[in-house]
Amino acid sequence: MLRDKSLALKVAKYINERCSRDKYTIMHVCGTHEYTITHFGIRSLIPKVDLRAGPGCPVCVASPVNIDLAVKLSLMDNVLVTTFGDMFKVRGSKFSLMDSKGMGGRVSIVYSIHDAVELARRNPDLEVVHFAIGFETTAPSTAAMILSNPPENFSIIPTHLLIPPAMLHLLNLGEVRIDGFICPGHVSTIIGVKPYLGIACSKRVPMVIAGFEPLDVLIGVAMLIDMINNGECTVKNEYTRAVRFEGNVKALEFMDKVFKVSDAYWRGIGFIPNSGLELRDEFSMFDARVKFDVNVEADYNMPPGCRCGDVLRGLIMPWECPLFAKVCTPENPVGPCMVSFEGSCSIAYKYGGFTFH
Ligand code: SF4
Numbered sequence: 607m608l609r610d611k612s613l614a615l616k617v618a619k620y621i622n623e624r625c626s627r628d629k630y631t632i633m634h635v636c637g638t639h640e641y642t643i644t645h646f647g648i649r650s651l652i653p654k655v656d657l658r659a660g661p662g663c664p665v666c667v668a669s670p671v672n673i674d675l676a677v678k679l680s681l682m683d684n685v686l687v688t689t690f691g692d693m694f695k696v697r698g699s700k701f702s703l704m705d706s707k708g709m710g711g712r713v714s715i716v717y718s719i720h721d722a723v724e725l726a727r728r729n730p731d732l733e734v735v736h737f738a739i740g741f742e743t744t745a746p747s748t749a750a751m752i753l754s755n756p757p758e759n760f761s762i763i764p765t766h767l768l769i770p771p772a773m774l775h776l777l778n779l780g781e782v783r784i785d786g787f788i789c790p791g792h793v794s795t796i797i798g799v800k801p802y803l804g805i806a807c808s809k810r811v812p813m814v815i816a817g818f819e820p821l822d823v824l825i826g827v828a829m830l831i832d833m834i835n836n837g838e839c840t841v842k843n844e845y846t847r848a849v850r851f852e853g854n855v856k857a858l859e860f861m862d863k864v865f866k867v868s869d870a871y872w873r874g875i876g877f878i879p880n881s882g883l884e885l886r887d888e889f890s891m892f893d894a895r896v897k898f899d900v901n902v903e904a905d906y907n908m909p910p911g912c913r914c915g916d917v918l919r920g921l922i923m924p925w926e927c928p929l930f931a932k933v934c935t936p937e938n939p940v941g942p943c944m945v946s947f948e949g950s951c952s953i954a955y956k957y958g959g960f961t962f963h
């Protein structure tokens with residue numbers, strides 16, 4: 607039903623009939639939304655709506671300093687670094703964890719933080735360091751694991767980031783005109799509606815939380831076009847089958863117990879106030895940066911010619927980067943947005959998205 611082609615065409619017609627100006631710029635901040643939009647060719651259905659991808663992939667924006675730290679640790683004698691598959695190939699200032707493995711480093715790909723803790727239990731002679739990455743979607747599992755009394759030889763590199771402060775930051779930067787936001791579905795199942803409300807009201811930008819099917823996205827856009835036309839600067843929820851106003855209260859409690867909010871560095875964007883999660887002092891024994899006395903220089907530039915920063919801030923579409931599909935491909939990625947499955951460049955390369963199907 608949510609992939610019904612004739613219904614999708616009807617919603618697209620509704621949108622097109624209500625587009626009273628030449629262009630509406632709507633940004634989303636979610637890798638799966640970008641996949642749906644590109645894979646199903648949604649942009650081709652609604653030519654007056656400029657659907658821009660923002661920083662929707664936690665792997666693309668992960669701090670290169672943390673990657674460098676993970677690489678250094680993985681090369682130490684008694685350390686095993688665990689990571690999700692997407693993060694394995696992303697370079698820090700020079701090397702990725704995959705490079706480190708090639709140099710003899712100890713790195714394991716895991717599917718969840720539970721697997722990492724299991725490895726720590728089974729290998730008491732090793733220090734297991736988990737690269738704890740993700741937005742509000744994965745932060746609750748990290749928090750729950752820290753609260754579950756993991757073994758002493760387990761620690762994490764905290765790299766969790768928060769989406770609403772990034773949305774506010776992009777609005778404050780003002781580099782791209784943003785008429786409305788599609789808010790991410792999974793993130794919103796955790797945080798609910800409230801964290802977006804203050805931003806929508808103070809910055810006068812309408813927002814709609816949308817699910818991941820093509821009709822979810824199209825209905826979300828239709829709601830936004832109506833809100834923009836009516837000057838309604840609030841937050842509406844299209845994804846009511848999964849998102850409650852208050853979010854997932856239990857998950858939020860776990861996060862609050864374990865983490866404190868801090869400023870954080872987003873690759874391609876820079877420091878964003880209040881957008882990161884650090885372990886609270888009482889859990890610092892699980893912070894690999896405290897446990898190991900390893901120095902990592904904060905010295906990083908994007909690879910020459912790579913415009914991932916502009917892609918992540920919604921300034922250009924992936925195919926506007928001169929390296930796209932010529933020098934930079936998923937087999938030979940130049941920047942992080944081509945490495946990760948949720949990266950905009952990788953999605954554009956694989957699915958194109960120029961026709962609706
Ligand atoms: S975790 Fe889910 S909501 Fe967040 S960016 Fe990825 S797909 Fe979107």
Ligand code: SF4
Pocket residue numbers: 911912913914915917924927928929930931934935939940941942943944945951
């Ligand atoms: S195409 Fe490659 S080099 Fe260009 S912005 Fe994307 S990842 Fe970076």
